[in-house]
Amino acid sequence: MSWRAEAARYWAFVAKNAIMTRRSVFMLFEVLFWPCVWLVSVGLLTRFLELRQEMVAYVLVGVISMSIIQVCHLDVAFALLLDLWAKSMKHQFLAPIHQGHLLLGHWLMGVLRGIGVFALLAVFSAHAFGFDFLRAGVGPLALFLLGLFLNAAAIGVVVCILILQYGHRAEVAAWSLVSLMMLVCGIYYPVTLLPGAVRWLAELLPLTYFLEAFRAYYGFQPLYAHSLLKGYALTAAYLVGLLVLFQWGLNRARRTGLLLKLSE
Amino acid sequence: MPVPISEASAISPTMLAIEAQGLHKVFRGGWPTRRRKEALRGVAVAIPRGAIFGILGPNGAGKTTLLSILATLLLPDAGWARVLGLDVVRQARALRARVNLASGNASFLWALTAEEILHFYGRLYGLYGRGRHRKVQALLERCEIEPYRRVPYNELSTGLKQRLSLAKALLNDPEVLYLDEPTVGLDPDIAVRIREQIASLRRERGITIVLCTHYMREAEQLCDEVAFLREGRILARGSAAELKREIRTGDRIRVRLEGPVPALAGLPGVLEATAAEGVLECVVDDAVKRLDDLLGALREGGAVVRDVRVLEPDLEEVFLELAR
Numbered sequence: 001m002s003w004r005a006e007a008a009r010y011w012a013f014v015a016k017n018a019i020m021t022r023r024s025v026f027m028l029f030e031v032l033f034w035p036c037v038w039l040v041s042v043g044l045l046t047r048f049l050e051l052r053q054e055m056v057a058y059v060l061v062g063v064i065s066m067s068i069i070q071v072c073h074l075d076v077a078f079a080l081l082l083d084l085w086a087k088s089m090k091h092q093f094l095a096p097i098h099q100g101h102l103l104l105g106h107w108l109m110g111v112l113r114g115i116g117v118f119a120l121l122a123v124f125s126a127h128a129f130g131f132d133f134l135r136a137g138v139g140p141l142a143l144f145l146l147g148l149f150l151n152a153a154a155i156g157v158v159v160c161i162l163i164l165q166y167g168h169r170a171e172v173a174a175w176s177l178v179s180l181m182m183l184v185c186g187i188y189y190p191v192t193l194l195p196g197a198v199r200w201l202a203e204l205l206p207l208t209y210f211l212e213a214f215r216a217y218y219g220f221q222p223l224y225a226h227s228l229l230k231g232y233a234l235t236a237a238y239l240v241g242l243l244v245l246f247q248w249g250l251n252r253a254r255r256t257g258l259l260l261k262l263s264e
Numbered sequence: 265m266p267v268p269i270s271e272a273s274a275i276s277p278t279m280l281a282i283e284a285q286g287l288h289k290v291f292r293g294g295w296p297t298r299r300r301k302e303a304l305r306g307v308a309v310a311i312p313r314g315a316i317f318g319i320l321g322p323n324g325a326g327k328t329t330l331l332s333i334l335a336t337l338l339l340p341d342a343g344w345a346r347v348l349g350l351d352v353v354r355q356a357r358a359l360r361a362r363v364n365l366a367s368g369n370a371s372f373l374w375a376l377t378a379e380e381i382l383h384f385y386g387r388l389y390g391l392y393g394r395g396r397h398r399k400v401q402a403l404l405e406r407c408e409i410e411p412y413r414r415v416p417y418n419e420l421s422t423g424l425k426q427r428l429s430l431a432k433a434l435l436n437d438p439e440v441l442y443l444d445e446p447t448v449g450l451d452p453d454i455a456v457r458i459r460e461q462i463a464s465l466r467r468e469r470g471i472t473i474v475l476c477t478h479y480m481r482e483a484e485q486l487c488d489e490v491a492f493l494r495e496g497r498i499l500a501r502g503s504a505a506e507l508k509r510e511i512r513t514g515d516r517i518r519v520r521l522e523g524p525v526p527a528l529a530g531l532p533g534v535l536e537a538t539a540a541e542g543v544l545e546c547v548v549d550d551a552v553k554r555l556d557d558l559l560g561a562l563r564e565g566g567a568v569v570r571d572v573r574v575l576e577p578d579l580e581e582v583f584l585e586l587a588r
Contacts, residue, residue, distance in 0.1 A: 005390030012387030
């Protein structure tokens with residue numbers, strides 16, 4: 001099999017999402033408008049509350065992380081969402097592609113857009129709120145961002161699995177899952193503030209560990225040892241499990257006829 | 265009960281593009297009360313390579329279900345199907361590279377232009393570089409959508425969308441092409457052009473085409489063989505001529521005449537007779553056998569016969585007979 005033919009299959013999804021982003025006001029809003037609104041409003045709130053610079057960093061790490069995850073996970077979810085809206089689902093599954101092409105192709109576009117959002121928000125927050133995103137150094141920052149992107153991939157795959165199970169009814173998951181993580185993973189506050197059962201849930205989510213690991217560079221003592229390692233290990237385990245579930249969901253949609261129904 | 269007209273079993277398996285036996289499909293849905301719909305009930309088909317095979321039937325007959333199983337989009341509950349020698353369940357990915365589907369109600373991403381849609385699906389079929397550009401250009405021209413190449417999908421007319429769907433289905437030079445109601449809802453002139461393109465595809469490339477339609481004339485014009493599907497079962501299968509011969513709907517004799525129309529009710533072999541404005545239409549069991557007797561009875565009754573025509577039954581009549 002030609003590597004160029006294989007590369008074309010991955011690139012198909014990157015190119016498709018790039019065009020859709022360029023043409024759709026909705027998608028431009030997702031990439032630019034909401035992350036900026038979010039950052040400015042929270043940044044101004046930190047000024048009003050007269051937070052110390054390290055506390056400002058604590059909150060802004062959370063805000064920027066959530067924006068990156070939101071943008072990147074949507075791209076992965078678009079693997080099915082766009083075709084769900086366009087009723088063109090069956091055509092991509094009629095082509096000789098596997099789930100790797102579909103999900104990795106969309107994830108790559110998510111990473112590109114996520115890097116764009118990160119650059120925009122990092123530069124803006126440095127100027128407006130004196131926040132230094134490079135304090136940890138390039139290596140730890142790159143590892144942190146990769147962790148976020150992999151997290152986003154996992155959430156996006158969950159959305160896709162839900163779509164394959166529930167069709168249009170699962171659309172709401174594309175936006176609500178990330179908000180739920182915001183609540184649990186310690187975006188604005190340490191997870192020690194959470195009640196016991198919810199904290200237990202936070203410890204099951206890799207984002208909690210990635211945030212812990214990165215905030216350590218801003219003077220916050222991590223709650224867990226080897227946070228970064230735990231974050232990656234959990235992410236890898238979830239991704240493997242989710243890919244198996246995705247394939248199961250796709251086979252199920254082929255068996256129940258949902259794949260066809262979503263194309264009508 | 266199926267009418268075994270074409271002797272598919274006489275064809276060597278290597279000559280068959282599609283072979284299926286005992287295909288069953290049940291759809292379940294609804295909440296809180298579960299609904300159960302049997303879409304296919306033991307369907308068997310054998311389609312030779314290079315043939316145009318029509319699947320006819322009313323809405324809900326199971327046509328799209330059968331096509332979707334053969335196209336690997338749907339898994340059968342029981343039975344098996346092989347397309348180009350590949351199992352549609354176990355060897356689906358290898359098969360997908362060699363087949364394609366165009367449907368009359370196809371839909372693509374709204375913001376992509378016609379050209380971008382072809383490039384997107386071209387990439388999915390592993391086309392790259394200049395080869396893909398040449399292929400897309402050729403298909404834009406072949407399907408007469410070149411002037412609209414930069415028009416977003418949601419601004420294309422129904423006819424153009426259908427032609428784009430056909431162009432997309434030709435991206436991988438499929439050996440088997442599935443067409444699901446390719447001319448539904450089209451103006452007659454555009455429908456004629458699409459039919460011409462379908463016919464030329466077989467002529468030029470020898471593609472095996474499976475055509476789902478409920479337009480009997482379309483099937484009669486294009487297909488070498490058709491299968492009538494109703495409630496998930498194949499009621500009859502064969503060429504249009506064979507079906508007309510086998511499923512006797514009666515021969516129709518049209519007589520233009522002057523003078524009184526005598527009663528024909530008691531005449532042997534006359535199944536039905538209607539007269540209006542100097543035209544008598546008779547359905548008889550066999551036109552060759554009954555024509556002389558019919559004309560004799562008319563003359564005896566005082567009618568002057570001006571013109572006589574024996575009309576061939578069309579597929580629509582066969583279908584109505586089967587659906588009864």
